[in-house]
Amino acid sequence: SQTIHQWPATLVQPVGSPLSLECTVEGTSNPNLYWYRQAAGRGLQLLFYSVGIGQISSEVPQNLSASRPQDRQFILSSKKLLLSDSGFYLCALKGTGHNEQFFGPGTRLTVL
Amino acid sequence: KQEVTQIPAALSVPEGENLVLNCSFTDSAIYNLQWFRQDPGKGLTSLLLIQSSQREQTSGRLNASLDKSSGRSTLYIAASQPGDSATYLCAVRPQTGGFKTIFGAGTRLFVKA
Numbered sequence: 001s002q003t004i005h006q007w008p009a010t011l012v013q014p015v016g017s018p019l020s021l022e023c024t025v026e027g028t029s030n031p032n033l034y035w036y037r038q039a040a041g042r043g044l045q046l047l048f049y050s051v052g053i054g055q056i057s058s059e060v061p062q063n064l065s066a067s068r069p070q071d072r073q074f075i076l077s078s079k080k081l082l083l084s085d086s087g088f089y090l091c092a093l094k095g096t097g098h099n100e101q102f103f104g105p106g107t108r109l110t111v112l
Numbered sequence: 113k114q115e116v117t118q119i120p121a122a123l124s125v126p127e128g129e130n131l132v133l134n135c136s137f138t139d140s141a142i143y144n145l146q147w148f149r150q151d152p153g154k155g156l157t158s159l160l161l162i163q164s165s166q167r168e169q170t171s172g173r174l175n176a177s178l179d180k181s182s183g184r185s186t187l188y189i190a191a192s193q194p195g196d197s198a199t200y201l202c203a204v205r206p207q208t209g210g211f212k213t214i215f216g217a218g219t220r221l222f223v224k225a
Contacts, residue, residue, distance in 0.1 A: 006155075043215050043216060043217040043218065044203075046212055049211055049212065051211065059212070090155055099144045099161060099163065099205070100158055101203070101213055103155040103156040103158075104155050105154060106153075106154065106155045108153065
């Protein structure tokens with residue numbers, strides 16, 4: 001069965017600092033991968049999704065970017081964090097041939 | 113544009129009660145609908161997935177129904193327990209729009225012992 005790892009689990013960063021959140025998956029090949037953000041008291045906002053290596057679709061204009069250097073690795077980055085980037089970041093996958101979406105444990109980001 | 117609404121936003125019930133959580137969506141052209149559970153500070157756990165051709169799915173004390181024509185789904189929880197306390201999210205995958213999934217804001221459930 002597939003497993004999703006997210007690193008780090010929690011992060012506190014100052015405004016203007018860079019960001020790199022990592023998501024790695026196991027137990028599946030060629031998955032569709034997703035980055036969501038969940039702000040306090042709000043629903044999930046889709047940020048990026050990827051259907052393959054090097055293929056990234058952005059859903060919301062922002063100062064974040066995503067990359068998929070390997071089939072099972074999805075990275076969320078920023079050059080300069082804003083206060084509004086604080087939130088709970090979730091990585092998800094949808095396997096080939098499957099319709100079900102699975103989520104990782106999330107990364108709690110606080111920007112001060 | 114597909115929108116997903118969950119009612120109520122929050123619910124508090126005594127242990128043992130049967131309850132229903134509601135999810136509505138504006139566009140009936142969907143591939144599937146999925147119910148998730150989220151504990152505080154944790155990721156989402158998939159509970160049930162209903163394909164567009166299906167009317168319901170069951171897992172243990174959970175039963176999810178889908179009425180595509182009316183744009184509604186319900187999650188029925190039988191004999192609720194304090195361990196069921198969590199936020200329940202509904203999500204639909206539209207037929208158009210690529211690989212996106214649209215989420216509701218969730219229903220926060222508290223089951224009192």
